[in-house]
Amino acid sequence: MCAYVEMRGMTEKEKLIYAAKARVIKALAHPTRLWMVERLADGERCVCEFADDVDADFSTVSKHLALLRQAGIVEDEKRGKQVFYRLKVPCVIKFMSCVEAVIESQAKEQSALLK
Amino acid sequence: MCAYVEMRGMTEKEKLIYAAKARVIKALAHPTRLWMVERLADGERCVCEFADDVDADFSTVSKHLALLRQAGIVEDEKRGKQVFYRLKVPCVIKFMSCVEAVIESQAKEQSALLK
């Protein structure tokens, strides 16, 4: 322990809150799920559309979408034989530009090293 | 496969991009790391401050911070015996309000079920 004044431990309530937040973010932390979320920014899509586009088993795609639904990021609606998914809280899309900023900052650093 | 017109598979380049994005988001997808990132919004902190606050081994805290650094989210600076961490791309903080919105949306739904 270091000799510091202002100590502020993580309370029990905070632990629960941050676990919940991490759970939402974790749902976005997968290439396929991230891609699907960004596609949903353009409007709803059914599972089979994703299954065609993504190079993965149908059941894998279905499970990814289920995970996003459980996290509260998307919602689904069954119409006929198909199930359509759409963004429930569209603000998640806005975050992507920041993620890109992180990557660009990294890239800039990397290229600076080569000089 | 369903009978749909507009099919747009994930290109190889997109796979790389989304893997990179997911890597950044994954760095945030942990309760302890998330908590540390939010604390850093108030200014830099040294590792030992976190170690005092977080209920985990010192080495665990150090590894979490290393992971955030490798993801390009924080940067560190050694001053004397201590290493100080600070946010490198502060926009990540703005995302938190959206994550909270997701959780509130979920909570609202849950309580609606009880009526």
Added chain:
DNA sequence: TGCACACATGGCAAAATAACCCTATATATA
């Protein structure tokens, strides 16, 4: 010079995740 502190890192075991295959369910359609 030697010691104590602040961190980082390698190794390891447990836990969580991911992706496949297979089966079950619901809905349109013949």
Added chain:
DNA sequence: TATATATAGGGTTATTTTGCCATGTGTGCA
């Protein structure tokens, strides 16, 4: 009603992540 289609969910295995311990490194101080 039988059948094909669209999707969900269980089971299993491989991979990744997590967190602790032990150890190594650098820095200030006695």
